[in-house]
């Protein structure tokens with residue numbers, strides 16, 4: 001291995017956020033349509049599904065002041081349970097005061113998740129304002145770290161560069177049009193649009209849908225996530241339908257029995273890359289194996305609803 005290859009680490013986070021069907025060959029189904037897809041080589045190479053990110057937290061002083069959602073001894077146990085249910089990425093909060101977590105929990109989450117598989121990624125969340133926090137994340141074995149465009153402002157690019165140099169992936173959190181622009185201009189790879197305005201604490205439920213058009217399109221170089229205040233599967237499916245690669249759910253998964261339902265709904269959503277949107281395949285619905293389903297396309301709220309594409 002050459003010197004340069006030696007230093008290149010696997011991009012586990014980006015891969016986990018854009019789940020391509022890589023779990024073995026799919027069954028071939030002899031229905032018309034599937035044949036068409038197979039002939040074009042599309043089924044084999046590009047079928048993806050939505051990815052599910054869980055933000056593991058006991059509380060959130062900024063978003064939900066005064067509430068305690070869940071009691072658990074160690075976020076590592078919760079991370080393990082979520083990955084077992086099918087979560088692709090777990091976010092571990094390390095600011096004790098704000099979210100009720102600490103860096104030891106990040107270590108234990110890394111240990112627990114690695115023991116289960118090599119695909120799920122672990123991300124540290126903190127209000128990053130100093131380079132040393134990147135060092136802490138790296139030292140704890142995290143795959144990535146959350147950088148908040150609202151907080152970092154013009155320093156965002158420096159932090160992105162530093163993270164890349166030390167081999168840490170990033171999720172850049174944005175809320176406004178300008179922040180998404182700044183993230184794109186800084187060549188951020190994974191961008192999360194948060195419905196919550198972190199400046200004011202206000203939840204703007206359709207913010208991620210409104211900004212969906214800013215991204216080059218699914219299957220492109222940028223991985224996109226949406227979240228903030230999500231409480232049901234209809235909202236999640238709608239975000240996937242407008243082009244996001246995955247969703248982030250925090251509070252609604254904590255101290256609740258609904259995580260399995262959410263994870264299933266998101267993973268079941270097979271995404272047709274936007275690049276094929278003119279290919280006459282838009283009306284096809286795909287199952288979890290990438291096979292074309294018979295019957296009408298249903299259950300994708302947002303399709304046919306002009307408001308979604310505002």
Ligand SMILES: O=P(O)(O)OC[C@@H](O)[C@@H](O)c1c[nH]c2ccccc12
Pocket residue numbers: 055063091146171173192194195196227228229230248249250251252
């Ligand atoms: O608990 P909620 O409302 O589902 O919040 C999720 C998400 O907005 C929150 O976890 C979050 C805040 N900042 C982030 C940055 C990246 C990913 C996720 C986040």
